[in-house]
Amino acid sequence: MMITVQDFTGVYAEQAFMQELRATAETSKDVRWLDCTKIVGTDCYCDDDAIKEINELIDNAESDIENRDNSTNAPDIHFFDNGNYHYMSKLWTDRVQEPFTLIVFDHHPDMQPPRFGGILSCGGWVKEVLDNNKFVQNVIIIGVKDKLVETVREELSQSGEANILEKVTFIKKSELNTLSFQSSLSSLTPSASGAAVRSYQQINLPLRHSPGSLLVSRLSSQHSLYISIDKDALSPTYAATNWDQGSLTLDALKKSITALAANRKILGIDICGERAHDFEGNEHHTVQEADTLNSELNRKLVEFLKNL
Incomplete structure (x- = not known):
């Protein structure tokens, strides 16, 4: 498993676990630390010059990949700072060369139509993937x-682009704790799709409206x-973020x-959502509490994902 950390704002300097990764990157081929703090044109929006510079930075780091320890089948992990840089998932998926389903955990849909001449943004990167990734x-x-x-449905309808929603399934915040969604998760293996459908019928939930059944219908064992x-x-x-x-x-x-992920190939896993670099505390956390919380969350996520 390769871990790549892209530091855009310097926020990782206050996280003990991330600093452990930075130290590891100096001696291990399995961790890469990419300093992106000097790349201009990256905050929320990423212009063409910044995209070129970021991709060149990644390409240059790839030169070591042939010599790294690849003894596990765990997917590569990419950390890239706070939510303003979530568009990095678009740049990472640009490197995928096989059919895939994109799974996004996010409190925001990130599907806004472009507002500034088509420039890549943290609020519209998912739409960019749908529009441009074959x-x-x-x-x-x-x-x-x-x-x-x-809101997204209305905006896409007004712009004449509602057809892209045919490829999109939303599991809304209000649906996360429903019985239909939770009970589906244990049945979402490719070999058990029929079992997942039967489970909805047994609990008398309308199949076409259940969020879990949407997952079953969208997930192909071939992707x-x-x-x-x-x-x-x-x-x-569990986290202190900038949104x-x-x-x-x-x-x-x-x-x-x-x-x-059960019985499916995982091509990569991206993680963002750190606190804002100028965070001064809020009703939930002080600055120190936020950094400690996020550091431990990142540690727990890496330990969990290593065993997928």
């Missing part, structure tokens, strides 16, 4: 704020998965990933 088959967005789903996590999908109990947050628990996130 390998993406479906997108499943989990934990999104309910009202934002309707690999790419997973992108913005920690703002999690409750403030408003959802209600997902860490345990629910792990169970969802375990179920979705």
